[in-house]
Amino acid sequence: MSALRQIHKVLRCSSNVAAGLSRNIVPIFNAARCSSNVSSDHPSMFPGAKAPFVSEPNFTLPSDYSPIPIYRVMDAEGVVNPSQDPNLDRDFVTKMFRDMVLLNTMDKILYESQRQGRISFYMTNFGEEASHIGSAAALENRDWIYGQYREAGVLVWRGFTIEQFIDQCYGNVADIGRGKQMPVHYGSKDLNFVTISSPLSTQMPQAVGAAYAMKRKPNNDSIVVCYFGEGAASEGDAHAAFNFAATLSCPVILFCRNNGFAISTPSHEQYCGDGIAGRGPAYGIATIRVDGTDVFAVYNAMKKAREYVLRENKPIVFEAMAYRVGHHSTSDDSTAYRSAEEIEIWNTTEHPISKLKNYMKKKGWFNEDEENAFVKDVRKQVLKQISVSEKKLKPNWREMFQDVYHEMPEHLKEQMGELEKHVEAHPDFYPLKNFKA
Amino acid sequence: MNKYSKNLLTFFKNIKNLPLTRSHFTYFPDRNVKKVASHGVQKMNMFQAINSAMDHALEEDGSALLFGEDVGFGGVFRCSINLRDKYGKDRVFNTPLCEQGIAGFAIGVANTGATAIAEIQFADYIFPAFDQIVNEAAKYRYRSGGIFDCGSLTFRVPCGAVGHGALYHSQSPEAYFAHTPGLKVVVPRGPIKAKGLLLACIKDKNPCIVFEPKTLYRAAVEQVPVGSYVSEIGQADILRKGSDITLIGWGTQVHVLLEVADLAKKELNVDCEVIDLVTILPWDRETIANSVKKTGRVVVSHEAPLTQGFGSEIAAYIQDKCFLHLEAPVKRVTGWDTPFPHVFEPFYLPNKLRCLSAIKELMNY
Ligand SMILES: Cc1ncc(C[n+]2csc(CCOP(=O)(O)OP(=O)(O)O)c2C)c(N)n1
Numbered sequence: 001m002s003a004l005r006q007i008h009k010v011l012r013c014s015s016n017v018a019a020g021l022s023r024n025i026v027p028i029f030n031a032a033r034c035s036s037n038v039s040s041d042h043p044s045m046f047p048g049a050k051a052p053f054v055s056e057p058n059f060t061l062p063s064d065y066s067p068i069p070i071y072r073v074m075d076a077e078g079v080v081n082p083s084q085d086p087n088l089d090r091d092f093v094t095k096m097f098r099d100m101v102l103l104n105t106m107d108k109i110l111y112e113s114q115r116q117g118r119i120s121f122y123m124t125n126f127g128e129e130a131s132h133i134g135s136a137a138a139l140e141n142r143d144w145i146y147g148q149y150r151e152a153g154v155l156v157w158r159g160f161t162i163e164q165f166i167d168q169c170y171g172n173v174a175d176i177g178r179g180k181q182m183p184v185h186y187g188s189k190d191l192n193f194v195t196i197s198s199p200l201s202t203q204m205p206q207a208v209g210a211a212y213a214m215k216r217k218p219n220n221d222s223i224v225v226c227y228f229g230e231g232a233a234s235e236g237d238a239h240a241a242f243n244f245a246a247t248l249s250c251p252v253i254l255f256c257r258n259n260g261f262a263i264s265t266p267s268h269e270q271y272c273g274d275g276i277a278g279r280g281p282a283y284g285i286a287t288i289r290v291d292g293t294d295v296f297a298v299y300n301a302m303k304k305a306r307e308y309v310l311r312e313n314k315p316i317v318f319e320a321m322a323y324r325v326g327h328h329s330t331s332d333d334s335t336a337y338r339s340a341e342e343i344e345i346w347n348t349t350e351h352p353i354s355k356l357k358n359y360m361k362k363k364g365w366f367n368e369d370e371e372n373a374f375v376k377d378v379r380k381q382v383l384k385q386i387s388v389s390e391k392k393l394k395p396n397w398r399e400m401f402q403d404v405y406h407e408m409p410e411h412l413k414e415q416m417g418e419l420e421k422h423v424e425a426h427p428d429f430y431p432l433k434n435f436k437a
Numbered sequence: 438m439n440k441y442s443k444n445l446l447t448f449f450k451n452i453k454n455l456p457l458t459r460s461h462f463t464y465f466p467d468r469n470v471k472k473v474a475s476h477g478v479q480k481m482n483m484f485q486a487i488n489s490a491m492d493h494a495l496e497e498d499g500s501a502l503l504f505g506e507d508v509g510f511g512g513v514f515r516c517s518i519n520l521r522d523k524y525g526k527d528r529v530f531n532t533p534l535c536e537q538g539i540a541g542f543a544i545g546v547a548n549t550g551a552t553a554i555a556e557i558q559f560a561d562y563i564f565p566a567f568d569q570i571v572n573e574a575a576k577y578r579y580r581s582g583g584i585f586d587c588g589s590l591t592f593r594v595p596c597g598a599v600g601h602g603a604l605y606h607s608q609s610p611e612a613y614f615a616h617t618p619g620l621k622v623v624v625p626r627g628p629i630k631a632k633g634l635l636l637a638c639i640k641d642k643n644p645c646i647v648f649e650p651k652t653l654y655r656a657a658v659e660q661v662p663v664g665s666y667v668s669e670i671g672q673a674d675i676l677r678k679g680s681d682i683t684l685i686g687w688g689t690q691v692h693v694l695l696e697v698a699d700l701a702k703k704e705l706n707v708d709c710e711v712i713d714l715v716t717i718l719p720w721d722r723e724t725i726a727n728s729v730k731k732t733g734r735v736v737v738s739h740e741a742p743l744t745q746g747f748g749s750e751i752a753a754y755i756q757d758k759c760f761l762h763l764e765a766p767v768k769r770v771t772g773w774d775t776p777f778p779h780v781f782e783p784f785y786l787p788n789k790l791r792c793l794s795a796i797k798e799l800m801n802y
Binding site for chain 2: 120121171172179180181182185197198199200231232234235236237262263264265269270271331332336337394395397399400401404411412415419422423425426429430431
């Protein structure tokens with residue numbers, strides 16, 4: 001049994017964790033569930049469960065399980081637990097910090113640009129920067145990513161450029177997705193980031209299938225990471241993904257971004273029980289829960305998870321706890337369902353960027369002037385890119401008929417021809433000047 | 438506004454702003470409002486009219502429940518606003534994020550005879566619930582020999598183009614459900630109809646789906662009767678009488694066709710009869726056949742793709758029943774056989790010009 005699973009078992013069986021029982025205690029069955037009334041040493045022979053018999057009809061209650069604890073390395077002041085310090089060098093930590101700041105800065109401007117009617121839609125990543133950057137930094141770029149939509153930081157880490165982000169938001173000729181999808185539906189073959197799809201959770205069983213296929217490649221050295229929200233985890237596809245990952249033994253990290261909200265629905269209306277992590281062991285999956293506002297906690301846990309997944313060819317459920325600081329999207333006003341004071345805490349002391357900044361200050365790695373100049377420079381780049389991307393034409397409108405199939409079937413050729421004739425006859429009616437000829 | 442946003446504002450002022458979308462239709466409000474006894478009318482947009490319908494339903498029927506994703510705080514389109522406060526959170530509530538769960542749960546509620554009003558947040562996200570709706574809701578009565586049913590169940594489902602919704606916030610999936618015996622499927626064209634149809638569906642003894650064109654929630658404003666009333670399911674509306682050609686549509690497309698009828702009169706001196714089909718299943722074959730027998734020409738228009746769109750069914754029926762009356766083939770003007778694209782939406786939609794070209798073609802046939 002792996003260490004992770006052992007720890008897990010201990011935690012879930014002992015009601016004394018809070019009282020400080022040490023972590024390396026030998027796993028024993030949950031007292032509430034099995035000690036007093038076990039009537040036989042022989043486990044059952046039922047194919048569906050290996051469990052002892054008991055003589056009392058006691059329910060196992062949700063409260064019999066202790067919550068899975070939250071792994072944390074750094075506090076709000078940036079003080080790191082020395083035994084858990086990943087000891088990353090200055091350049092690496094600076095890249096982490098700057099990528100988080102870049103994402104945050106770009107988000108602010110693109111959000112505002114939607115308010116100006118320049119792009120049709122946007123979603124910010126505020127408050128979740130550390131879970132994106134911490135996890136991406138612990139992976140190899142050859143690992144495949146299946147995202148939900150709020151994981152732009154993973155792309156930032158891998159080198160997706162400001163130009164690529166903004167061209168996608170405009171759906172212009174340079175958009176990799178050829179103007180087909182709404183803003184923030186990024187994808188990159190080069191960066192092994194599978195194109196985002198709006199229907200929730202559909203990527204989850206897909207990620208599991210990809211991991212299975214990867215496992216079968218000779219000398220496989222890649223894993224799959226699937227990001228999803230705690231809201232999306234309520235979909236049937238999430239169940240399918242967990243169960244397939246476990247039963248088919250797939251090297252995939254099922255990374256839940258638990259930011260407390262699914263649009264207006266708070267997590268306490270989304271599920272009872274111990275979050276998403278609490279489900280992992282029930283599916284037979286090794287599980288870890290981390291402070292998603294602590295970039296080092298995410299990094300360490302992800303490193304360990306990657307090693308485990310690759311070594312064992314088994315999945316991990318990874319739950320990163322955070323708070324969605326921004327509105328759900330530009331279509332949402334979250335003040336209709338939560339208080340400004342609540343948001344404020346997560347936007348200040350509990351903000352992942354603030355924590356990492358405090359850490360860097362302590363290390364003497366933070367130079368106020370240099371960082372201000374960095375932010376200014378990013379703002380300049382983003383604003384400049386907006387004006388450039390906005391001027392780029394949209395793809396030729398015939399692109400609409402491309403990639404429906406591998407080869408365009410006859411009926412689509414006919415429809416395209418019909419539209420060609422129609423547009424030629426009425427050129428003034430169509431916004432042709434905005435589209436590539 | 439902070440200094441930061443102000444700077445941005447000035448920055449943005451200096452670069453040319455491209456119009457993101459131009460609305461592809463002009464709204465034609467219903468004018469002949471049916472009087473509802475003892476109550477007046479009030480100006481409402483479509484989400485307010487739907488809100489008013491659900492208010493009546495919850496008021497009149499203590500068993501009625503209203504639920505779906507984010508329904509508690511009013512729903513992402515504001516249709517259920519204030520109803521949780523008024524009727525309590527045991528009757529108006531958020532569900533977990535799971536469409537198959539919403540549909541199955543709604544069926545169970547209706548099995549007991551209680552009334553279920555379930556919202557699916559977008560038509561594009563109804564597919565996880567397809568099995569529950571198609572295999573379960575639609576077939577409950579039939580398979581149990583009539584001893585069990587879920588007739589007191591209504592799904593409300595925002596659908597259709599909005600200008601920038603792309604693949605997954607624009608679809609019109611009515612045809613998938615029209616292929617399912619046991620369901621009733623309706624599409625309102627505006628506030629008055631939305632309220633009456635929703636109340637009719639809630640009272641109907643069969644599972645119903647109301648596809649609500651989301652672009653009309655705010656854009657469509659009418660004088661809506663304040664009291665409770667029903668609009669008949671299965672009854673098409675002739676919105677404009679004409680003798681030369683029949684134009685058939687539903688939802689937002691009705692307004693495109695009404696404008697096209699004006700253009701056809703002005704530019705071609707053609708008299709169009711415009712029919713809102715209103716109900717996709719079971720549809721009003723008689724009104725359509727009578728009109729086509731009179732005009733001899735017909736255009737059916739919908740946003741959904743051409744192949745196997747509901748227009749196909751209408752065309753097939755017309756050639757069967759009106760063959761000798763036809764002066765020209767039945768013409769369909771629809772979305773293309775592609776997914777619904779983002780920046781190409783102006784080229785995708787069956788706009789007024791494409792409809793007008795079809796009329797010209799049929800008149801010159
Ligand atoms: C199948 C499906 N149903 C509904 C939606 C509409 N929707 C988009 S995002 C969202 C909330 C998702 O919340 P969560 O998974 O917690 O992620 P977060 O937005 O908090 O990052 C909903 C309901 C959708 N995109 N797909």
